[in-house]
Amino acid sequence: MLSLVIIAILLTLASGKPCDTEGSNSELYLSLNKNLLRSLETQEGLPNPSVHLALRLSNYHNLAKESEHLNRLKNNLHNDIQSSLSNSQPIAGLLALYTLALKSSCYDLNTITFTGSEKNETLLTHLKKQMEDEKQHIAFSHRPLTNYYQYSLGVLALCASGIRVNNHVSNKLIKAVELEHFKHGDTESIDTHAMAGMALQCVKDAGSHVQNAAELDTALSTIKQKLLAARRADGHIGNEFSTGLAVQALLAMGSQVAECAASMEAMRTDARSNTYHNPMGISQILPALQQKSYLAVKSKECLNEDDTLVLEPIDPVVVLPSESTVTVMVEVVASSGTAVVYSVDAPKESSLLEALELLKGKNVGFTFEKESSLWGPFLSAVNGEQARQSDRRYWHLSSDGTSLTQGVKDFKIEVAQKITIKNTSY
Ligand code: B12
Incomplete structure (x- = not known):
């Protein structure tokens, strides 16, 4: 009897485990x-x-x-x-x-x-x-x-x-x-x-x-x-x-x-x-x-499927650009190894893409192109130089020496930092 109680307690605990x-x-x-x-x-x-x-x-x-x-x-x-x-x-x-x-x-x-x-x-x-x-x-x-x-x-x-x-x-x-x-x-x-x-x-x-x-x-x-x-x-x-x-x-x-x-x-x-x-x-x-x-x-058989998922209307959230700005240094390292450093002040919380667009608009010689992909915009050319899959090259992104785990549209600029965009072979 006691063992049954213990099993019941264990089962109850198990049903609340993190994988539930x-x-x-x-x-x-x-x-x-x-x-x-x-x-x-x-x-x-x-x-x-x-x-x-x-x-x-x-x-x-x-x-x-x-x-x-x-x-x-x-x-x-x-x-x-x-x-x-x-x-x-x-x-x-x-x-x-x-x-x-x-x-x-x-x-x-x-x-x-x-x-x-x-x-x-x-x-x-x-x-x-x-x-x-x-x-x-x-x-x-x-x-x-x-x-x-x-x-x-x-x-x-x-x-x-x-x-x-x-x-x-x-x-x-x-x-x-x-x-x-x-x-x-x-x-x-x-x-x-x-x-x-x-x-x-x-x-x-x-x-x-x-x-x-x-x-x-x-x-x-x-x-x-x-x-x-x-x-x-x-x-x-x-x-x-x-x-x-x-x-x-x-x-x-x-x-x-x-x-x-x-x-x-x-x-x-x-x-x-x-x-x-x-x-x-x-x-x-x-x-x-x-x-x-x-x-x-x-x-998968697609039989007797649930059909209860409804989307409640959501109030549109208007995100106003932040009043405060942060300075972003942008270093571009071309395939030849030559490095050029630019600087741009971007609104706090803006995306790296927005910061790069601001920098491009300053007409200081920085240009870039992007290609669309399932993950969003992929940086494909910088300062007129392509980094292509066919050549086994890409523009690698890092911030203060640490490789970014997100692309230009998802990565948000929160603090002043140096972004390095390096033409890299793989
Ligand atoms: C292969 C691969 C690459 C290759 C792509 C070229 C090649 N050899 O085919 C290379 C090495 C170039 C690469 C680069 C990068 N990648 Co990558 N990549 C992948 C991987 C393993 C498979 C993608 C794929 O083929 N999908 C299948 C096809 C059918 O889908 P697709 O959308 O058409 O595929 C293209 C895009 O995904 C694009 N791509 C690849 N990586 C990334 C990253 C971003 C942010 C974007 C927008 C597009 C993109 O290249 C694919 C081939 O053309 C995924 C893993 C995953 N879980 O998806 C990571 C993955 C997508 N990459 C990732 C990252 C972070 C990057 C980089 C930003 C790394 C960096 N610090 O520089 C860079 C992109 C920089 C830039 N220039 O914009 C992350 C994205 C996470 C996120 N939240 O955004 C993933 C999920 C890996 C991970 N777990 O961290 N990548």
């Missing part, structure tokens, strides 16, 4: 979910397949808004992908995210086609072809045309759609794990390890990778070790923005929810302090907080 999805945390998850839904209306540019995927994997839905967004993906994103394909651009990652988004809405993938060089071919055929091109490129130059994050997304999307992934394609990913090729700039990429973990776990579950089963298992355990070793004292795995994908991967690879409790708590603390204001950030953490991974797409 319901209860005290459900308010927070609902508000993240609503912010994601709201972003569909406010986001400029193309509809975001990663946001769609997270909305579809959530426990709560607004089916009308989700289906409206699905239509926008099938029109606007579809047209954008068609033009990239016509220009022979490597877009494995975007094709994969589009596939996962459609699959998460239980949409018949065989009805989605793009015009290739001669004929119409399905989305999955195009993705398979892009993965073959990526694989060839790895064979010749030891790196994908895009990056290993997108290569992993491609493997995951094919596998989650029930397509048998060519052994040679998955072997290249297994080899890259072994050779420690997953980098973000010059540091180890936790995001890429996480995405590769989900992709390879899907391949393992499909049971098709029989020839190199042992290598596949070794790669999976190496990834798991990397993710666990990247856990910080505050619970993050890598940084605030890789923790969601890392938790998703650990869950997909069979970790118990309790093992991720500290990381989940770290993300909840971040979410409460508004770290995830970029919809991309929310889209990668929400599935993890709801104890799911992108692998769930594979078995």
Whole structure:
């Protein structure tokens, strides 16, 4: 009898543990979910397949808004992908995210086609072809045309759609794990390890990778070790923005929810302090907080779904530019190594992008260009010099010597500092 009482007490305690999805945390998850839904209306540019995927994997839905967004993906994103394909651009990652988004809405993938060089071919055929091109490129130059994050997304999307992934394609990913090729700039990429973990776990579950089963298992355990070793004292795995994908991967690879409790708590603390204001950030953490991974797409049935998510109108908040300004030194280090330093006074709390725009307006010789991406504006050219993916170069951002963990639009200027923008190879 006593043991029954003890078990009952333990169960009650366990249901209140930090990994619990319901209860005290459900308010927070609902508000993240609503912010994601709201972003569909406010986001400029193309509809975001990663946001769609997270909305579809959530426990709560607004089916009308989700289906409206699905239509926008099938029109606007579809047209954008068609033009990239016509220009022979490597877009494995975007094709994969589009596939996962459609699959998460239980949409018949065989009805989605793009015009290739001669004929119409399905989305999955195009993705398979892009993965073959990526694989060839790895064979010749030891790196994908895009990056290993997108290569992993491609493997995951094919596998989650029930397509048998060519052994040679998955072997290249297994080899890259072994050779420690997953980098973000010059540091180890936790995001890429996480995405590769989900992709390879899907391949393992499909049971098709029989020839190199042992290598596949070794790669999976190496990834798991990397993710666990990247856990910080505050619970993050890598940084605030890789923790969601890392938790998703650990869950997909069979970790118990309790093992991720500290990381989940770290993300909840971040979410409460508004770290995830970029919809991309929310889209990668929400599935993890709801104890799911992108692998769930594979078995998604879209039956009897909740339809209770409603958006209350919110009073528009007018943010007036701060009266006080801070001095920002902007150092530009060109590929030749030449450095130029500028100075600009920017309103406190303005974004780095706003500060750079002010600096450009001063006509002191500083110019810049940006490209849009799912994460927002990516700095692509400074003072007339491009830093391109095709040349394996990018403009690296740092503040007083510390690498920024956000881009120009999200990073806020709070104190006087020196921003360094350096043309870097990777
Ligand atoms: C690969 C990668 C890079 C590569 C991209 C080129 C390549 N090899 O393909 C390189 C090394 C250049 C890079 C640079 C940076 N990155 Co990066 N990157 C990634 C990664 C691992 C995958 C992106 C991807 O391919 N997505 C799939 C495709 C389909 O989506 P996409 O939007 O079309 O992809 C493009 C953009 O994401 C863009 N991009 C890459 N990084 C960043 C960062 C920002 C802020 C923006 C706006 C765009 C952008 O490049 C992609 C390829 O063209 C993500 C991880 C993640 N969780 O998403 C981090 C990630 C997006 N990067 C991040 C950061 C912080 C940066 C830098 C700001 C680092 C720095 N201190 O300089 C710079 C960008 C500076 C600039 N010039 O504006 C953060 C963003 C977090 C946030 N809240 O904004 C992430 C989430 C990693 C992390 N966990 O910290 N990155």
